[in-house]
Amino acid sequence: MKQSRKAYGKINLGLDVTGKRADGYHIVRMIMQNVDIYDTLTFEENETGEIVLTASSESIPTDDSNLICKVAKQLKEKFNVDKGINIHLEKRIPVAAGMAGGSTDGATTYLALNDIWGLGQSKEELCKLAVSLGADIPYCIMGGTMVAEGIGEELTAIADMPECLIVVAKPAIGVSTGWVYTELDSKPIEKHPNIDGIRNAIENNDLKGMCALIDNVLEHVTASKYEEIGKIEKLLEDNGAIRAFMTGSGPTVFGIFDNEDKARAAYKAVEDSKLAPELFLTKPINPNR
Secondary structure (H helix, E strand, O other), X not given: OEEEEEEEEEEEEEEEEEEEOOOOOEEEEEEEEEEEEEEEEEEEEEOOOOEEXXXXXXXXXXXXXXXXXXXXXXXXXXXOOOOEEEEEEEOOOOOOOOOOHHHXXXXXXXXXXXXHOOOOOOHXXXXXXXXXXXXXXXXXXXXXXXXXXXXXXXXXXXXXXXXXXXEEEEOOOOOOHHHHHHHHHOOOOOXXXXXXXXXXXXXXXXXXXXXHXXXXXXXXXXXXXXXXXXXXXXXXXXXXXXXEEEOOOOOOEEEEEXXXXXXXXXXXXXXXXXXXXXXEEEOEOOOOO
């Protein structure tokens, strides 16, 4: 059996950190949203019993350090699967960008192998297996517009995000998530995002109300070190974005638009600035629809 699947990236419409567990994981409240930027994974069974990963870029590890391999190995061992799997990853989602690029590839591997190997697991059961490998993987398995709590694994589906266009821009910098959270822990959080307010605006299909409340406690850390983030946000808003903000621990920035001409003009402005070599014009998506 051979099949191809899309693995969608995400943005955070709100990201709050409310505490820290004894094991070091941070307790969060987030609103997660898929966007129409995706990797493509192709799966084909083999008779050797081996897990073989190839990728479109030489910079992507294809050994056991890759989450795709970790998921395949976990499922193979847990369910005593004799067959092997050849997996090819066509990478489009920016790497180390705050868009769950690795997690969504892992999530897609859970879904595909559950089907190909006939494991009979529900999405909820897959999420329970997944959380040991990564806190964002359960969201990526479920997809759509979700409130995520706990360490990110407690998920509540809400209404679809209001229709809009989104410019996504990743500057040519790498951000260590560990460093961001260490910096966050070093002083009290002065202002917590209104996650319930963002949710209510989404439920009321109020795009501007949602945009007015978008916030991310990690941005205040990352943007203080990397001025490119603020520069891209200003470019997007000067060219018609209702709001521009950073996703995850960064450095990727997204701008939300209610007008295609403005979105295209903002895309062109960021492109001309050369601040973000990885640049997309996209939209929110619910893969379950």
